[in-house]
Amino acid sequence: xxxxxxxxxxxxxxxxxxxxxxxxxxxxxxxxxxxxxxxxxxxxxxxxxxxxxxxxxxxxxxxxxxxxxxxxxxxxxxxxxxxxxxxxxxxxxxxxxx
Numbered sequence: 686x687x688x689x690x691x692x693x694x695x696x697x698x699x700x701x702x703x704x705x706x707x708x709x710x711x712x713x714x715x716x717x718x719x720x721x722x723x724x725x726x727x728x729x730x731x732x733x734x735x736x737x738x739x740x741x742x743x744x745x746x747x748x749x750x751x752x753x754x755x756x757x758x759x760x761x762x763x764x765x766x767x768x769x770x771x772x773x774x775x776x777x778x779x780x781x782x783x
Contacts, residue, residue: 690741691741694738694740694741694742695738695742697734698734698735698737698742699738700734701730701731701732701733701734701735701738702731702735703731704727704728704730704731704734705727705728705731705732705735707727708723708724708727708728708731711724719761720761720764720768722762722765722766725761725762725765726758726762728754728757728758728761729755729758729759729762732751732754732755733751733755735747736748736751736752739751
């Protein structure tokens with residue numbers, strides 16, 4: 686099983702790189718907002734996939750940047766859902782006032 690995972694770890698890592706680059710490309714060309722949940726999720730998933738590949742092909746500096754990227758993405762995901770909850774609460778307050 687370990688040989689199977691090791692063989693495919695590079696493939697998984699490449700998928701992670703592609704997801705992260707897609708997110709950055711769409712942000713750069715204005716097709717996606719940094720506040721978008723999709724942007725944060727693409728970075729989050731991409732970084733996890735890269736981190737998976739690094740379990741088999743260790744590089745400390747790469748592991749550290751992926752952990753940082755995962756953490757930053759989690760902040761973006763949290764902020765998205767917090768803002769959504771606030772909007773829903775405001776909408777409910779507005780409905781109750783009518």
